[in-house]
Amino acid sequence: xIEMTQSPSSLSASVGDRVTITCxxxxxxxxxxxxxxxxxxxxxxxxxxxxxxxxxxxxxxxSGSGSGTEFTLTISSLQPEDLATYYCLQHYRDPWTxxxxxxxxxx
Amino acid sequence: xxxxxxxxxxxxxxxxxxxLSCAASxxxxxxxxxxxxxxxxxxxxxxxxLVSYDGSKNFHAHSVRGRFTISRDNSKNTLHLQMNSLRxxxxxxYYCARERGHYGLDVWGQGTTVIVSS
Numbered sequence: 001x002i003e004m005t006q007s008p009s010s011l012s013a014s015v016g017d018r019v020t021i022t023c024x025x026x027x028x029x030x031x032x033x034x035x036x037x038x039x040x041x042x043x044x045x046x047x048x049x050x051x052x053x054x055x056x057x058x059x060x061x062x063s064g065s066g067s068g069t070e071f072t073l074t075i076s077s078l079q080p081e082d083l084a085t086y087y088c089l090q091h092y093r094d095p096w097t098x099x100x101x102x103x104x105x106x107x
Numbered sequence: 108x109x110x111x112x113x114x115x116x117x118x119x120x121x122x123x124x125x126x127l128s129c130a131a132s133x134x135x136x137x138x139x140x141x142x143x144x145x146x147x148x149x150x151x152x153x154x155x156x157l158v159s160y161d162g163s164k165n166f167h168a169h170s171v172r173g174r175f176t177i178s179r180d181n182s183k184n185t186l187h188l189q190m191n192s193l194r195x196x197x198x199x200x201y202y203c204a205r206e207r208g209h210y211g212l213d214v215w216g217q218g219t220t221v222i223v224s225s
Contacts, residue, residue: 001169034211036152043202043217044144044152049210087152091211094157094166096142101151 002026002090006099014107019075021102023088028068032092035064035073038101039084047086048073080106109133109214111203116219119193129186129203129216137161137181140206143188145199146218153199156188157206171197193223 003026013019023033031051038044046055048064051071061076075082083106088099115127129141143155156167156177165177176189186203200220204212 032209036212038152043215044212045215046211046213049207049213053210055213085151089152089154089211091206091209095168096154096157098152098154 001095002029002093002097004088004090004097004099006088006102008102009100010103010105012105012107013078015078015080017078019078019082019104021073021086021088021104023066023071023073023099025069025071025090025092029090029092031067032090033066033071034089034091035062036087036089037084038087044087075104078104078106082106109205111205111214111216113201113203113216113219116201116221118222118224120225121194121223123193124189124191125193125221127188127190127201127203127219127221129188131184131186131205134205134214136179136184140208141177141179141186142204142206142212143177143186144202144204144212144215145197146202147196147199150199155201158186190221193221195223197221198223 005024035048036044052064063074085101085103110132112130142157158165158177174192178187200218202218203216205214207213
């Protein structure tokens with residue numbers, strides 16, 4: 001199975017800060033990776049697919065990059081509504097696998 | 108509006124069975140592969156199973172293989188998860204989600220809660 005290692009597990013940042021979350025795959029997954037946002041008490045929602053394409057309606061402060069084994073989710077200017085846990089998900093090979101999640105808190 | 112609504116969750120004793128359902132509306136259900144994802148209390152997301160658009164292929168996570176079975180009824184626009192030999196560690200919110208091929212899971216339900224406890 002492909003293991004997804006996500007870091008950090010949590011972070012605290014101020015409004016306006018730039019935030020970066022990293023996901024590393026245990027093998028080459030090309031660009032078969034998405035990022036998902038889960039707000040407290042809610043179902044997950046897709047933010048980004050194919051490593052870097054924004055889902056419709058997602059604010060442009062979110063961006064994704066990477067390919068192969070290293071991927072990054074960046075929030076260019078953190079907003080209060082970005083309080084959530086973020087997960088990467090690889091779908092290059094079955095079984096699909098999530099990263100452990102990154103909980104983003106606002107200072 | 109594309110929508111998924113899960114049902115069938117509840118409290119069940121260890122070793123017993125439960126069947127979850129996911130009703131789809133607003134899109135052509137038979138055209139999409141479908142997935143189940145779960146989240147134990149206070150934990151991260153865990154992928155559980157997938158079924159192809161026509162039901163001919165399925166794949167289950169190691170943690171549920173041999174106990175859970177994903178299936179679908181395209182005539183009723185419904186996805187199912189048959190869960191047998193339930194264990195306390197299966198306690199979780201179970202989400203169904205629609206797959207968009209290389210584009211991941213683009214529509215999610217609101218989840219249904221399963222509690223396995225004596």
